Amino acid sequence: MDIDLSVTLWGIKFKNPVWVASGTFGYGLEALEIYDVSELGAVVLKGLSLKPREGNEPPRIVETYCGMLNAIGLQNPGVEKFLKEIYPYLEKIDTHFIANVFDESEEGYEEVVKALEEVKKIVAYEINVSCPNVKKGGMIFGHDERLLANLIERIKKVTNKPVIVKLSPNVGDIKRFARICVEAGADGISLINTILAMKINIDKMKPELSIKTGGLSGPAILPIAVRMVYQAYEELGREVPIIGIGGISTDKDALEHILAGASAVQVGTANFYDPLSPLKILEGVKNFLNKKGFATFTDIVGKAHGV
Amino acid sequence: MFELTAEVVSNRSVSGITWEIVLRAKEIAQTVKPGQFVMVETRLENEYDPLNRRPFAVADTEGELISIYYDVVGRGTKRLTSFHRGDTLRILGPLGDGVFPIYPDKRAIVIAGGIGSSGVSLLVKRMAELKVETVVLYGARNKEFLSMREWYEDISRQGVEVVFYTDDGSFGRRGFPVKDLDEFVEPSAVIYACGPKPLLKYLKKYSEERNIETYLSLDRRMACGWGVCLGCVVKTGNGFKRVCKEGPVFLAKELIDF
Numbered sequence: 001m002d003i004d005l006s007v008t009l010w011g012i013k014f015k016n017p018v019w020v021a022s023g024t025f026g027y028g029l030e031a032l033e034i035y036d037v038s039e040l041g042a043v044v045l046k047g048l049s050l051k052p053r054e055g056n057e058p059p060r061i062v063e064t065y066c067g068m069l070n071a072i073g074l075q076n077p078g079v080e081k082f083l084k085e086i087y088p089y090l091e092k093i094d095t096h097f098i099a100n101v102f103d104e105s106e107e108g109y110e111e112v113v114k115a116l117e118e119v120k121k122i123v124a125y126e127i128n129v130s131c132p133n134v135k136k137g138g139m140i141f142g143h144d145e146r147l148l149a150n151l152i153e154r155i156k157k158v159t160n161k162p163v164i165v166k167l168s169p170n171v172g173d174i175k176r177f178a179r180i181c182v183e184a185g186a187d188g189i190s191l192i193n194t195i196l197a198m199k200i201n202i203d204k205m206k207p208e209l210s211i212k213t214g215g216l217s218g219p220a221i222l223p224i225a226v227r228m229v230y231q232a233y234e235e236l237g238r239e240v241p242i243i244g245i246g247g248i249s250t251d252k253d254a255l256e257h258i259l260a261g262a263s264a265v266q267v268g269t270a271n272f273y274d275p276l277s278p279l280k281i282l283e284g285v286k287n288f289l290n291k292k293g294f295a296t297f298t299d300i301v302g303k304a305h306g307v
Numbered sequence: 308m309f310e311l312t313a314e315v316v317s318n319r320s321v322s323g324i325t326w327e328i329v330l331r332a333k334e335i336a337q338t339v340k341p342g343q344f345v346m347v348e349t350r351l352e353n354e355y356d357p358l359n360r361r362p363f364a365v366a367d368t369e370g371e372l373i374s375i376y377y378d379v380v381g382r383g384t385k386r387l388t389s390f391h392r393g394d395t396l397r398i399l400g401p402l403g404d405g406v407f408p409i410y411p412d413k414r415a416i417v418i419a420g421g422i423g424s425s426g427v428s429l430l431v432k433r434m435a436e437l438k439v440e441t442v443v444l445y446g447a448r449n450k451e452f453l454s455m456r457e458w459y460e461d462i463s464r465q466g467v468e469v470v471f472y473t474d475d476g477s478f479g480r481r482g483f484p485v486k487d488l489d490e491f492v493e494p495s496a497v498i499y500a501c502g503p504k505p506l507l508k509y510l511k512k513y514s515e516e517r518n519i520e521t522y523l524s525l526d527r528r529m530a531c532g533w534g535v536c537l538g539c540v541v542k543t544g545n546g547f548k549r550v551c552k553e554g555p556v557f558l559a560k561e562l563i564d565f
Contacts, residue, residue: 026535030552033308034399034533046535054546061530061538063382066355068530072537075547219355249355272531273348273359275310275399 003289004296005282007041007264009241010162010187012123014096014264016041017297018254018282021245021268022100022126022166023047023072027086028093034275038094039282044266047102047128050111052078056133062199062208067218068269069197071133071209074102079115090121097121098164102128104136106154113159124161127152127186130168130193132215142168142193145180152184162187164243167232169221170196174228175235182240190243190266191232192225217269222247226256233261233302249277251284258285258297259304308402308533309334315394316372318387324378325422325454326388333371335400341430342407342524342556345400346532347375349383357382362529362551364501365401366425367432367458376425376455402532405554407522411439413497418484418510419445420502424455426524426555427501428462435465442491446472446484446502453478485509492519500524504565511559521559525550541565 005016019042025031028043037043055075062069077085090097099122101112109127116122129142129151141147148165155163165181167174169192181189194215199208207213225246232242244262248254249270257265270277285297294300313330321327335345346360361383367374377384390396407430409415415434417427424445434441443462447453450473463469471479472486480487485506492498494517500510501524514521527539527550534552541550541557542564548554557565 023537024531024535030534034310055537055540057542058540059528060540061528061536063358063528063530066358068358070530070536070538075537075540218358269358269530272536273350274397275531275533 003286005286007297009263010124012096012162014041016282017258017264018278018285019044019243019264019266020271020278021266022128024268024271027082027090028097029086029089031275035279040095040278041264042096042098044098044100044126046076047074047100047131048076048079048082048112049074049103050079050108052076052081057210059208059210062214064199064216065220067216067220069199069209069214069216070194071211071214073133073211074131074138079112083115083119087119096123098124098126100126100128100166102131102138106151109151109155110158113155117159117161122161124164125155125159126164126166126190127155128166130166132168132170132194132196132213133211139168139170142177143171145177148177149180149184152181152186156185164188164190166193167191168193169224169228174231178232178235182236186240188241188243189232190245192221192228192246195221195224217247219247219249222253222256226260229257229262230260230304233305238302248281249274251281251288254281254285255288258301261302261305263298263301308399310397310399311335312395313398315390315392315396317392318390321376321454323451323454324380325376325452326379327374327376328387328390329372329374330398331371332373332398332400335365335398336368336371336373339365339368339373339401339429340406341409341433342405342426343401343403344555345373345375345398345402346529347387348397349386357386359530360399360532361387362526362532364426366428366455368429376422378422399532402551403555404552405556407499407524407556409434409437409439410497411437413495414493415439415441416488416491416496416498417441417443418498418500418502418506419443420484420506421447421452422454423500423502423524424459426526427499428455428458430499431462431467435462435467438466441467443467443469444472444484444487444491445469446474449473449475450478485513488513492517494519498522507565511562514559522556523559523562524556525554525565
């Protein structure tokens with residue numbers, strides 16, 4: 001059977017639902033040395049802010065059981081340099097790009113979005129309100145209902161492209177935050193970002209990371225991510241697309257997210273330890289649909305919720 | 308850069324805490340440049356611990372084979388010792404755009420500290436082939452920890468001068484491998500080094516005071532090894548640089564904090 005893996009969201013046709021997550025894939029250029037990036041459904045770009053950001057002092061990463069912590073601090077060249085020096089290379093890659101947008105103020109978010117508005121290959125924005133590794137902005141917006149709604153409303157006013165809000169898992173009631181996003185005009189939500197965590201070096205008797213805490217990612221967080229995608233789908237159903245992120249290493253992990261309600265998934269940390277994992281996941285999802293007798297991918301989105 | 312399944316040809320304890328693993332990885336063996344490294348998977352399929360691949364210098368090549376020397380110091384390297392002849396593991400490489408440049412007409416002083424000996428061995432081999440005037444100063448804690456001693460003794464028969472050092476004097480000269488630098492360094496010489504941080508920091512200072520061109524190969528904790536996680540950065544005069552991409556070899560004077 002010919003399986004249709006394409007998924008149309010916000011009127012945009014993505015060739016498949018396997019995307020790569022922001023911060024785990026750079027701007028897509030490094031991967032070109034390993035495989036054909038145009039096989040991916042979409043690439044979510046490393047977070048862009050208005051001004052360049054140096055990021056945090058090292059050490060920035062440490063491995064934990066079945067996972068790792070990072071505290072990169074949104075190091076990026078700034079939107080202007082990105083457009084001048086990096087974007088021209090992306091034009092040659094035959095897939096969609098989604099810009100992950102971050103800044104310290106509402107104005108900053110607006111300016112980044114405006115700067116990217118006429119950029120053809122960037123088809124949507126993922127608004128990062130959930131990075132746990134920066135002092136200003138980021139998670140502050142993701143944890144304050146009023147600030148979050150206000151930010152989304154402001155961004156929606158300056159763009160015609162879909163706005164996806166990347167949610168923090170470090171909140172009590174994920175349904176409430178999902179609902180706030182949609183009420184404020186978000187076109188979709190993606191979840192989860194990393195989970196705030198810490199590892200202590202017992203010999204040095206201090207935290208391993210320079211800023212002490214970091215974001216936990218990797219296979220260890222899969223069940224938490226699946227639970228939150230499931231809850232978000234309970235709240236939103238198919239009102240807006242939900243993009244599943246968190247702990248996806250294999251096709252089975254991706255399918256859990258999809259069955260919980262994700263209309264697409266983002267592979268994150270697995271890119272580090274298995275660069276070909278997105279392609280393997282894509283193949284596995286296709287085989288699963290074939291085996292189970294579904295003709296299109298969208299038939300199984302949210303299927304774990306019963307008929 | 309190649310992502311491939313490599314067959315384990317041998318994996319043996321050498322001495323002290325050092326092991327040598329030989330992998331069949333044709334594309335990497337035939338393209339690797341001195342200073343480059345590979346990311347080696349140390350977990351079994353469908354297991355996710357230890358999660359990330361580990362970075363190792365390619366110490367030597369022969370035909371389709373690459374050789375890696377590694378100190379067993381943590382979960383990843385401990386797990387790596389459990390692979391046997393005939394097993395396979397995934398590797399990515401060769402990695403790093405920052406490699407050791409070779410100057411045929413300049414005297415080369417190569418300093419190797421401990422397992423850092425495997426970070427400069429391929430360079431020494433190439434220089435021997437190109438008949439570059441080369442002196443290797445190779446030091447370790449004690450005789451047992453001079454784990455590439457045989458390799459360097461072999462290369463010394465091809466025109467490379469090798470001087471061994473041990474902290475306790477159990478083999479070669481007693482002391483650190485930088486203690487007699489003035490004896491070997493001339494103004495136009497180039498210094499190449501790989502080893503523990505204090506050794507590299509000493510060399511940065513030494514070379515800046517004397518204006519000697521010096522290349523340092525850095526070892527950092529890495530998640531990806533191919534430039535996307537931004538976890539392995541060091542501070543340079545031009546901001547943070549990725550050890551895995553712009554490195555692992557840097558001009559000593561470029562580095563601010565490492």
